[in-house]
Amino acid sequence: MIQLIGVVAAFALIxxxxxxxxxxxxxxxxxxxxxxATSPEPLGILVDSVTTTITDPSxxxxxxxxxxxxxxxxVLKETDLISELIVGLRSVVPSSVLxxxxxxxxxxxxxxxxxxxxxxxxxxxxERLGLxxxxxxxxxxxxxxxxxxxxxxxxxxxxxxxxxxxxxNSFLLSQLPIFVFTVGLGLVVSRSFIKRDEVxxxxxxxxxxxxxxxxxxxxxxxxSYAGIPLWAAFIVGILSVYVIxxxxxxxxxxxxxxxxxxxxxxxxxxxxxxxxxxxxxxxVASLLISVTEMGVPLIVLFVVPPLLVGSISGTASMGAAxxxxxxxxxxxxxxxxxxxxxAGVIAGYMASPLHLCLILTxxxxxxxxxxxxxxxxxxxxxxxxxxxxxxxTMYGGLPV
Numbered sequence: 001m002i003q004l005i006g007v008v009a010a011f012a013l014i015x016x017x018x019x020x021x022x023x024x025x026x027x028x029x030x031x032x033x034x035x036x037a038t039s040p041e042p043l044g045i046l047v048d049s050v051t052t053t054i055t056d057p058s059x060x061x062x063x064x065x066x067x068x069x070x071x072x073x074x075v076l077k078e079t080d081l082i083s084e085l086i087v088g089l090r091s092v093v094p095s096s097v098l099x100x101x102x103x104x105x106x107x108x109x110x111x112x113x114x115x116x117x118x119x120x121x122x123x124x125x126x127e128r129l130g131l132x133x134x135x136x137x138x139x140x141x142x143x144x145x146x147x148x149x150x151x152x153x154x155x156x157x158x159x160x161x162x163x164x165x166x167x168x169n170s171f172l173l174s175q176l177p178i179f180v181f182t183v184g185l186g187l188v189v190s191r192s193f194i195k196r197d198e199v200x201x202x203x204x205x206x207x208x209x210x211x212x213x214x215x216x217x218x219x220x221x222x223x224s225y226a227g228i229p230l231w232a233a234f235i236v237g238i239l240s241v242y243v244i245x246x247x248x249x250x251x252x253x254x255x256x257x258x259x260x261x262x263x264x265x266x267x268x269x270x271x272x273x274x275x276x277x278x279x280x281x282x283x284v285a286s287l288l289i290s291v292t293e294m295g296v297p298l299i300v301l302f303v304v305p306p307l308l309v310g311s312i313s314g315t316a317s318m319g320a321a322x323x324x325x326x327x328x329x330x331x332x333x334x335x336x337x338x339x340x341x342x343a344g345v346i347a348g349y350m351a352s353p354l355h356l357c358l359i360l361t362x363x364x365x366x367x368x369x370x371x372x373x374x375x376x377x378x379x380x381x382x383x384x385x386x387x388x389x390x391x392x393t394m395y396g397g398l399p400v
Contacts, residue, residue, distance in 0.1 A: 003281070004290055006038025011312050015353050019370050023263070024359055025270040032270075032277045039281040049276040059272050065230035066116065066360070067265045072216070072238055073120035073364070074259030079245035085213025086124045092210075096187060096194045098125055100143040105217075107144040115144050115357035116264070117220075119364045133367035135193045138375040140361045141350070142186040148316070148346050149179035156316045156346070163324045164331070164338045174335050174394070178343070178387050189379055216240045264363045271356060278313065298330055298399040303388070306341045310348025315356070319345040336395040340388055347384035351377050 010031040017027035036046045053059055076082040089098055103118040119140050126136045147154050152168055161168045216237040223233035242252055306323050313319035324341060331337040349355055353369060358376075362369060392398060 002038050006035055010034040021368060025266045028270040028274045032274045035277050035281055045280050048280045049273060052276045053273045061229055061231060063265060063268045065234060066268045067260050068231055068234035069116045070261035070264055071256050071259035072234055075238055075241050075255055076120055078255060079241055079247060081213055081241055081245050082121055083124050084209030088210035095125060095129055096190050099139050100186060103140045103144040104146055107147050115140055116360040116364055118144060119361050129194055131193060133365040134371035136365045137361045137367040137372045139190055141358055141376060144357060145350060146182055149175040149182060156320060159317050160320050160324060160342050164328060166335055166338060171335055174339060177390060181386055182383055185379060185383060189375060212244055215244060264360060267359055301327060302340045302399060303344060306344025307348040310345035311352040316345055316349040319349055334395055336391040337399055339391045343384055343387035347380050351380050
């Protein structure tokens with residue numbers, strides 16, 4: 001029981017610290033140590049988690065990649081390449097659509113920390129429109145994650161359908177109304193603080209800025225899609241900016257050093273350590289098993305554990321991997337009941353203070369989490385309710 005209390009208390013502590021704007025890394029490490037302290041073998045779990053975090057190649061691949069993402073954003077701004085791209089795009093689409101399209105493009109690719117790439121691309125337009133940091137964060141987070149409901153390349157959709165033995169295309173087809181609602185809801189909320197929604201009508205030569213600005217993006221995404229390590233793809237992308245904008249070679253290293261955001265980089269390591277603590281201790285799995293053994297109504301099982309696990313797990317894929325196998329016996333062959341679980345994991349993860357994209361975007365725009373939640377939580381709650389009602393209606397009622 002103390003282990004279950006520990007994981008719930010740890011999550012509550014992290015949320016409380018973040019709402020008070022305590023450094024994310026410190027908040028996460030504090031929560032991690034509380035889970036360790038309330039686990040059956042504290043010392044062993046601590047040593048295993050530290051060892052796994054340090055020795056796992058993915059830790060360093062992701063950490064270096066995120067550090068280079070911050071460098072890329074800095075280089076794009078300092079060379080004015082990002083400004084040229086936005087000027088060109090503004091000649092084609094209105095402001096509200098432009099602000100949505102940029103994170104949506106990057107969201108098509110399964111790239112950890114991708115929200116930190118789209119954030120600087122949205123910044124010039126956000127500055128022109130006078131958007132507050134929480135507005136910028138909301139737009140970047142919301143539109144980056146549209147593809148949970150529509151993309152066959154979304155890792156979460158692939159994982160969920162694989163675990164549930166469902167056809168991926170059929171599953172995504174059943175999510176199409178939710179995808180449309182997500183896009184519409186995001187645009188409606190965005191328009192509440194975007195007051196000047198117009199096409200700028202820039203000169204045709206602005207199209208040259210579009211081409212130049214898209215070269216680094218296409219290079220990075222193409223290399224990543226081809227299986228090249230993220231850190232290597234970003235190095236090539238940064239070099240392409242130097243070449244396109246004719247940056248003197250003597251300034252290359254200086255711009256790299258100045259561009260690294262060490263607070264964001266440290267947050268990645270803390271996040272991975274927390275994930276390993278949760279995994280090694282088995283605390284979340286124990287919590288879910290305890291809930292399923294209480295004999296509560298099925299609809300409660302389909303709602304509470306996915307939301308809880310999605311919030312605590314730190315990644316949507318990890319949340320789905322934990323909760324789906326335990327709840328699948330209650331689903332039968334229904335794609336709609338699986339979808340209720342799927343929606344719960346997404347809702348919990350999207351609003352979680354452990355959500356990596358939220359962490360990185362919040363850090364980049366220097367927004368206050370509590371202010372971001374004023375927009376994100378109601379939007380996500382409404383989307384979740386609509387998704388649950390829709391899928392239960394299609395299923396034919398409450399599960400029994």
